[in-house]
Amino acid sequence: MTHYVFYFLSFLAILxxxxxxxxxxxxxxxxxxxITFFAIxxxxxxxxxxxxxxxxxxxxxxxxMVLFLYVLMLLNLNVSAEPxxxxxxxVAGVISGGMLLLTLVATFGKAETQPLIQxxxxxxxxxxxxxxxxxxxxxxxxISSVLLLGAMVGxxxxxxxxxxx
Amino acid sequence: METLxxxxxxxxxxxxxxxxxxxxxxxxxxxxxxxxxxxxxLMLNAVNLLMVAFSxxxxxxxxxxxxxxxxxxxxxxxxxxxxxxxxxxxxTNTTDIGFLNxxxx
Numbered sequence: 461m462t463h464y465v466f467y468f469l470s471f472l473a474i475l476x477x478x479x480x481x482x483x484x485x486x487x488x489x490x491x492x493x494x495i496t497f498f499a500i501x502x503x504x505x506x507x508x509x510x511x512x513x514x515x516x517x518x519x520x521x522x523x524x525m526v527l528f529l530y531v532l533m534l535l536n537l538n539v540s541a542e543p544x545x546x547x548x549x550x551v552a553g554v555i556s557g558g559m560l561l562l563t564l565v566a567t568f569g570k571a572e573t574q575p576l577i578q579x580x581x582x583x584x585x586x587x588x589x590x591x592x593x594x595x596x597x598x599x600x601x602x603i604s605s606v607l608l609l610g611a612m613v614g615x616x617x618x619x620x621x622x623x624x625x
Numbered sequence: 626m627e628t629l630x631x632x633x634x635x636x637x638x639x640x641x642x643x644x645x646x647x648x649x650x651x652x653x654x655x656x657x658x659x660x661x662x663x664x665x666x667l668m669l670n671a672v673n674l675l676m677v678a679f680s681x682x683x684x685x686x687x688x689x690x691x692x693x694x695x696x697x698x699x700x701x702x703x704x705x706x707x708x709x710x711x712x713x714x715x716x717t718n719t720t721d722i723g724f725l726n727x728x729x730x
Contacts, residue, residue, distance in 0.1 A: 557650030
């Protein structure tokens with residue numbers, strides 16, 4: 461049962477990932493990326509990482525993708541007015557991506573052949589992750605809050621129109 | 626409590642490698658800067674998935690906490706990057722990266 465769900469979700473993720481790259485309309489790319497993110501959230505649930513699955517859906521499919529769609533519609537880019545690259549550039553891109561995939565598969569494909577055994581199925585629940593986050597990773601947590609504050613200030617500064625000039 | 630998933634661990638590695646390569650291919654193929662951003666998100670998610678898989682395999686929650694931090698950094702990166710993109714679009718009226726070649730030799 462888990463097998464079929466895993467392979468279905470993998471197929472869905474890879475197919476919609478390809479559609480992100482190859483669809484002409486940017487809006488369609490965003491929607492296919494949302495499908496990819498839901499497939500990856502399904503993988504997290506299969507791996508007993510329920511907290512991360514929910515956070516993944518909320519942050520990626522909820523916040524980041526809405527930001528992308530908002531910018532696309534704000535800039536009025538929902539028409540496919542993208543100039544095409546030269547053919548040899550496209551061929552070179554596909555070949556280098558394929559060679560990267562080949563190298564990764566040849567290097568890591570046989571690395572860990574034993575089945576994934578979860579010794580402790582409760583590591584992904586919120587209570588456990590919260591204990592780790594606030595005991596060992598308290599300082600990085602605070603630093604990431606400063607990072608988010610800086611990103612917020614930077615985003616507002618950058619996208620503000622300069623009026624008094 | 627022991628749950629046995631019969632999926633080999635290297636299938637997770639293969640899936641992540643495929644998603645990462647699709648992201649790299651998208652960065653190389655497309656010229657729209659927003660789609661390049663989306664492909665970067667795809668690469669980040671491939672790495673996240675692999676990290677969660679190994680975290681579950683080793684029974685260590687630190688990998689999942691690290692994924693949480695990566696999500697925070699990705700959110701910050703998208704906010705700043707998209708505002709830079711709006712700025713570029715306001716000044717040049719395009720998001721084509723082939724247009725932004727003033728810094729090259």
